[in-house]
Amino acid sequence: MKIPELSSRTIWAVVMIVYIVTCTIPIGASFEMSDITIEIYEFIDDLPEGSVVFIGGSAVFAFDLESSASLIACLKQMERKNLRIVCAPFGVEAVQFHKYCIDASGVMESRGGTWVYGVDYVQLPYMPGGAAAYVALMDDIHTAVATDVAGTPLNDLPLMQEVLNHEDIDAWICPHWAFDMIVRYVVAERDIPGIYFAQAAAYANYVPYMMAYPGMVWMTNGFLGGAQYEKLEGVPGLGTAVVDSYAIMSVVYVGFIILGNITMYQNRDEEEEIIQ
Amino acid sequence: MLTSAFTEQIFVSGKVFELITAMIVAILTYVAYNYGKQGRTWEIRQLDALEAIYDGIGRAAETGRPILMLPGISNLGNPQTLAGLTLFGEISQRSAEIGVDAIASASNTAVITATEAIVRGAYTAAGKPEMYEPGKYVRWFGADQFAYAVGAAGQIMATKPSVILYAGYFLFDVIVSGDTGSRVGAVQIGGTLGSMEMISMMCDHIFIGEELYAASAVITKDEMAIATVAGQDWIKLLAAGLMVLGALFSMAGSDAILNLIGV
Amino acid sequence: MISTDPWVWVSALMTICSFSLLYGENPLFRFGEYTYTAIVVAHSVVTGISTLQSRFAPLISGAKPLLIIPLILGLMSIFVVWRRYAWIASFPIAIMIGVGTGLSMRALIATEILSNIAAVIREAGLILVGPPVNSLGYLIRVVFTISGLFYLLFTVGHKGPLNKPLSYLREIGKYAFLSYLGLSVGNAIMQHSGLATSAISRLLGQWLGL
């Protein structure tokens, strides 16, 4: 039997059906834990109570959605460990992204958690200026930003009275695309450990940093890393759902590659027959 | 030691090697610039993707289908866009000489204007100014990244080019036009420092990393551009030398080079 | 149950608008595209207004009168959009370029160049110790990085007696890049697949209640 050359629309229809089926009927695929995700989890677990963790970077929300899986689980872990966080947005959509993750994780008192705004968590306003903003913030937080996102002066917030400059930051979590800025101005220049909940497409670009700063930089890999973190914290979410549908999709994808090659070899035989 | 106490008062400790590196890079850059100014040039090694472009122009002439050139989604301030436009100037002129249509579209309006000027210049240089018509070769589909990609995809389906060149700054938008290009069976050649993995998936021939800049230096034959490439080569060679030396030391059990770098 | 929340309906409409791209160029996609552009610029204005209030709070309260200079420079920078007066913007832009380039230069030397060189040297020391799988990994890291660097040399070593041995090195370098790019594509597939799952599952789950 001869396999015909498939049109793009046919392929898209198959892919669409696969997604609809996998989104409505989860197969509950199990997955393995990776060493680095466990290392990150243990690092956060080992931070002393009351440590200050900064979350921030330059954001494109749609890409960062991938990191939200790990971040939401990590926020729950940090709430459980009584850590305190400051969100530092360096992209125009970062404020929205931070709010999305905080809301979804339910760590705030208003959503059933234990965190109180100003005491356990502060949201800084958007900080423009790229590299200069990171450098200014590390140098002196109160000079770099005067108020929080709602316009309250930083000095009126109990948490910010204790957090003055880079020496008061115990770790930096980057759930955003531009991790290079964090490595340059936070990890390398100020010796603050950096954790990157990497988007899968960015993982390969930034993985050399993990080798260049061993014991200072850790990265999880995409939704798979998110699913692993969710499993560690015991809160299945977007990461688990995505990995579930990806299990089928990866096979379909490879199937199409194989089909393409079979079609090519078939046609090549045909071409040879015509020549003979 | 007197000198070390003295340097610690002036230089931040641990940053001295960084400063020395900066100095060396500065000196090499300046030397290369001066050589370029004096008109000295270097031969640049063969670039496979550039050869593929020249083959592609021939192929386009045989099939009678046009060449499509996409200079990406960035503006004229981006060196990648400029390198792309340089490539386009060359293709445009060669195509004009042998009567192949070279068409283009971009997302940035300033790039569109520059491209139009390049096409006009190419036809004049090829001795066929009468063949040039404003608006015939260059199209604009909108400033948004995906509007551009969809527009380019429509253009690919309509004109069925034999060769598509992606040279400039691209992100994931290239997936849409790249897939469409593969549908019409075009030979795709690309280079970017943006989403390089996507370009490499879609294209038959790729400019890896800075090959894009080297290609534009080869085409312009501009002494300054070639000198810049050469200057960077010296620095890369030094970096490679330091790595090899350090690796040998390190394998022999000595941390001398690591301590020198101090990272 | 189909959702009754109007925002869920808006969200569903937007998803359908985007997915209509698969059908080709059409008015629905155009509608989505213009909505997207409009909200992007409007959101940046909204963010801009609140950021201005925060950034110039010390000026208004009188704590830092010196901020009047960046305020004027900032206003000057807006002139970049009018061709005739674009030169007014070149002063503030010069400051941004100067500070930005200076910061990136000092960071690039430390993180991109020296730390990577140091990493290669450290890894070379680990080749001869430890289990074979790790040693092979370290050997690959060292050889591939150095040969990758040689592949990106354009004016050196492609003529004369060095050409032959270096061409092998360049070939290895090329394969290092190809493996990087191939593996990146594989990872990008996981990312986009995840985003598609997120979009489609929201459409099916929140909107249609499946």
Place this chain on the structure above:
Amino acid sequence: MSKTLTYYRTYVIRALIIICMIATLASWYLVSPPIDAIANELSIWNMNIATFTLFVGVITILSRYVKGIKERADNWVFMLYATVLIVVWIIFGTMTGIYADIYQTAFLSTKITLHISILGQLIFFMTSAAYRLFRIRTTRTLLYALCTVTIVLCNSPLLLGPFPIVDKISFWLLNNPSMSGSRALMLTGGIGGVVLAIRILLGLEKGALRATEEL
């Protein structure tokens, strides 16, 4: 503007760039509190000036749309819709503030949904492109397709379950061969960046201010 004035202006601009660059560099390499203070102040100024660039986009877009609507250009109806949406959104956003729940819902349901769906549907194009492009004709395509297929499968839980070693393979591939290629690119990119910075510092690079010098 007269030629002499343009000349002096160019001079002042070049001087500004070089002063700012030297201040930021010197504060990092040299021990000098006054230079540190200048560099810090410059960083703050930079942040404040950059805030204004948030308004540049809206001016460009609105002027293009208004022109398009006046001239009844293609898609002018969409431009009219977008203009109205921009104005309404700015008023709405300024009234509620960017951290309000209603603003968050509106932003997530529109812009973010659109962006996620556009990026998500690229998987469709990637699948059909893979079907056509990953046909093994040369060593290059063989290696490339092999790398992609391996990592696609290795990331997948279907294989991770029965063969846990697959996860190790995936990480080994990403952290060794792939990392080396990425590292070589990072290194050369870094060198290119430093060379560009030095060319600006030495006044050899004329293109840095291209956007404002097109007069």
